[in-house]
Amino acid sequence: MNKDILKYLEKHGFEALRPKAVLFDMDGVLYDSMPNHAIAWQRSMEVFGIRMTLDDAYATEGARGVDTIRMMVKKQQGREIDEPEAQRMYDEKTRQFHALPETHIMPGILDLMAQIHADGLTIGVVTGSGQRPLINRLLKDFGAYLTEDHIVTAYDVKHGKPAPDPYLMGLQKCGDLKPWEAFVVENAPLGVRAGVAAQIFTIAVNTGPLPNKVLADAGTNHIYAKMPDLAEAWHELISDCR
Structure with a gap:
């Protein structure tokens, strides 16, 4: 089993990591925004x-x-x-x-979502944004894998990241899941802290200018340099949970 998964299980006293959902941040994860x-x-x-x-x-x-x-x-x-x-x-x-030009979908994310969907996991989005145009774009770009009832916005919680509330709401919206039944995919320290506070296995993909140490200090369970790296590693990662 992956050593990072073992460390996560030991830290929280969980028996196993059995993901049923992947909860994605939006900006810097789904979009290069x-x-x-x-x-x-x-x-x-x-x-x-x-x-x-x-x-x-x-x-x-x-x-x-x-x-x-x-x-x-x-x-x-x-x-x-x-x-x-x-x-x-x-x-x-x-x-x-x-007013700025529309941002692009993050390279590798559609490949990753296709794999997650094929494995039967639910895909959720947990964002600090709440703008209706952004929600509409999420549904347009990722509608093959994502439904609106699996999206958590700033208006769904009183306390945003780094509090655990947004990711706890994500667990609830994706089927009243337990922390060991999901992954979080984040790129920012506040989001990592929120995922970790919710006791979910939190994966950081460092798509921004901050050094890896900032994400490590926030408590991430594993770091990838870019989204295609996570997409390439997905099969092995999910296999380590079975």
């Missing part, structure tokens, strides 16, 4: 006098947008804002994002 998000964050927050760097955008990736905004306002302006005000600011970020 983080460069556009970083631009949109920088441009939109500048409107409100908030300086958001490229590193800030990647470090807060996966969190609910309103939570990121409230944190940045508190940090830079020393004031607390309520969720409606943060939502108005996030609406500007959404506008800026959709």
Whole structure:
């Protein structure tokens, strides 16, 4: 058995890893969208006098947008804002994002989903976004493998990543599963921390500029350099669970 799986089982006291679902993050995992998000964050927050760097955008990736905004306002302006005000600011970020060219599907992801689907596992998406156009695009691009009732958005939970709530909701939506009955696929430290906090075997695919150490320090169970590597390793990974 894979040594990372053994470590995971020993850590949590689980008898076996028997995945019935794979829960994917969206940005930076399903879509090569983080460069556009970083631009949109920088441009939109500048409107409100908030300086958001490229590193800030990647470090807060996966969190609910309103939570990121409230944190940045508190940090830079020393004031607390309520969720409606943060939502108005996030609406500007959404506008800026959709003004940019459409992002591409991440290389390797369709191959991976086809394998997962062929193995009879449910595919879910757990995202900190909640914009209807993005949900519609998910269903258009991945409709052969994904249904809307298996999508968790920012509006399904009160506490976003790095809290475990989004991935716990993903387990619930995919059939009231237990943590040892799923994989999480993430690319960002906050998302990794959320998957790990939910006690799900969490796979990091490092599609961004952060060093592997950041994802390792967040607690990921295994790291791949790019999505095609995970697609290539899928058969062996699933075999180690049987």
